[in-house]
Amino acid sequence: MFRTCVLICLLNGVALSTKKEEKLSIVSHGYAISQAHMLPLLSLREEATRNLRNYATVLTKRLTQVKLAIKQLEALVKSKPSSNTLLTFKQTRIFYIDWRKWLSFVKEKHGYEEISKLQSLRHIMPTKIDYDEALYGIYRLQSTYRLDPAEMSVGLLRGRKYRCKKFHAVDCLMIGSVYYLNEDFQDAERWFQLALEKYHSDPNSKQFDIFGWSDDFILKLLMKAAQSSGRFKAALEYAEQALVIDRSHSFWQQQVPRLKNLSLTPEHPKREKISKYLFKPACRMEFPAKKYLRCHLLFSSPFLQLAPIKVEELNLDPPINIYHNLIHNEEIFWIKTLSNPHLKRSTIFSSSKQPIEDFSNIRTSKTMHLNDDAHKLIKNLNQRVMDATGLSVMESEDLQISNYGIGGHFSEHQDSVPPTDGKFRISGNRIITALYYLSDVELGGETVFPFLDLRVPAQKGSLVVWYNLFLNGTSDWRVVHISCPILMGDKWIATKWLREYPQMFIRPCPLKMEPLPEYSGNTF
CATH class of the missing domain: 2.60.120.620 (q2cbj1_9rhob like domain)
Structure with a gap:
């Protein structure tokens, strides 16, 4: 149970945060609810890209300097042991003078100015509310018009192809998490399957591992979604697939026999939930x-x-x-x-x-x-x-x-x-x-x-x-x-x-002087 909560919290960006981050999370810029007010995100993207480039330049220069130290030490390693007085002096000088300088250089905070600039942009970055509204906007489109996840992920909407950036594995994971939270496990499984396919086909998929979203993580979500919908045989297949990737993983070693026992019982897949909204x-x-x-x-x-x-x-x-x-x-x-x-x-x-x-x-x-x-x-x-x-x-x-x-x-x-x-x-x-x-x-x-x-x-x-x-x-x-x-x-x-x-020609006398509110709709 705790493991499931952790997985879902990770997917929805919920983590232990500082007081400052908690304060930001209750604010909304309303980026996702108005196309007209999305323009700040364009300038934010340009500024953030420029700062990251500058940060990369600083680190590249720093790496070049570190490589000089490596080259210097490699030259000493390649030299043959001898009683050469001059060589002994050189080694002593390097480890006493040079190495102390290199140690001070490594301890220096390089790129601090660029990091500070990026932090200064936090106040205009989307908050958790903005992110949730954007995510649920995509979910609303897919669930309302019953769009195929694979087609939607490449910009094919209701038979029309639109020019747009294709969804990555992480995008599919995020949308699938909404279905999971809404207990629509079969649709969640479809999105998680798509995430796994994109993970394996993406040449840069290793970048997702930095955030802990590896193929092992996706298979855990697939197993949970299949199991929650009552499809134990499918859950077993995902567990066995993960065990092939890493046979030493104790988690999958425990799950496979458990799911084998469950798969022997008759399956009763849960029906899709009927939307309470007419729209x-x-x-x-x-x-x-x-x-x-x-x-x-x-x-x-x-x-x-x-x-x-x-x-x-x-x-x-x-x-x-x-x-x-x-x-x-x-x-x-x-x-x-x-x-x-x-x-x-x-x-x-x-x-x-x-x-x-x-x-x-x-x-x-x-x-x-x-x-x-x-x-x-x-x-x-x-x-x-x-x-x-x-x-x-x-x-x-x-x-x-x-x-x-x-x-x-x-x-x-x-x-x-x-x-x-x-x-x-x-x-x-x-x-x-x-x-x-x-x-x-x-x-x-x-x-x-x-x-x-x-x-x-x-x-x-x-x-x-x-x-x-x-x-x-x-x-x-x-x-x-x-x-x-x-x-x-x-x-x-x-x-x-x-x-x-x-x-009217004859105006009724109102019993109460009360203005009509801006919105007075009845929701069914």
Whole structure:
């Protein structure tokens, strides 16, 4: 049991740390949850590479000097013993004068300046939270879209080949460790098998031995994964394979007879765990094409008589429409420029009715809000929403800008909030969601409505609009939606929520003056 805990702790980077390291581990830069904020990692990579090169140069120079000492001593070794007075003097001088100097030289701290510079970069390096979010982002992609580990490791995603660095054995080990911790032992075994294959095929595999990740270590993980899933014969094969590599290893000598006894019993492999989240099956599902939908031009206002909007119906009941070419590249550039410095980790609505930062992987993105006075462009975008919907943006929420990161997604949720004890908010519920797409997404990142069999791909410049409420004002469960994990690309969106009461001629008197929180979704 202790051995298993040690293996898993090693895989997840958990080790005895200093107080300073513990302090760093509770901080997050949010690198993995926003593509826009990954740029510091590029400069960090360049700086770290430059410092390591300088460190290597110092050590190379030092090695050259040490080789001089070796050469000097080798010359003495090769000389024949004799009573030559001059040679005796030379030997005495070397071991009294030179050797003391060499000893002082060896004790000197060479490369200390370069090491200090590398340590100074620690404050911008990814923390444990950043690493975990990146790792679980890759896990989310593989488990959601059921990607083949071997294909994924070389950049082949859903039949498309992308140019990227291939996974090393350590990458496969890390992903497999997530499956192991989630008790999905069969998938963990697949990743560990891939790690072993890459270890043996990598000409530089010995570098992994420095961290203790040798083929012996990988075989231990394979044995544990197979045994935990109830596949004792497979576990025995891994143990026997390890024993061939090192017959003197006492650990494997103990495991082989134990697993032989277990393999005699009938095997009952454990079933794969069913995901509690709706987004995983919904995002990989193919929905049939809808009939009786049409595209048309919208002329509903005096301005639209001159410049009509292209409308495409996506669903009739409840109505969901997409309005094409409603925001242009220059406007998108300005929105990103205005929002980028202020993006912060997205929030979710907690059980205490307060928005909190999301470290739960329900919503992996960064957001911020642009009010109407931030730029004249915002008022123009509001006007287009009014032209498209025919509704008022009075008392609506500020435009929310969102950017997603590695495997960025938003689990199933509703934008409306069921009233608690009949107490409505001051401006009513969210009657309309108007979502601008500020970028195309190469692969993944669709908005999926699982109860409507509808998938909406991100289309740069378009506006998607749907109603969140039934006619009686209650939340419409049919518009539960999902932002699917992003396989490839950079997803930006801008969301505007219109409130209920400003659309009415007679405004109800609210029982409680309470603003709607940023996120009010229900997670299933």
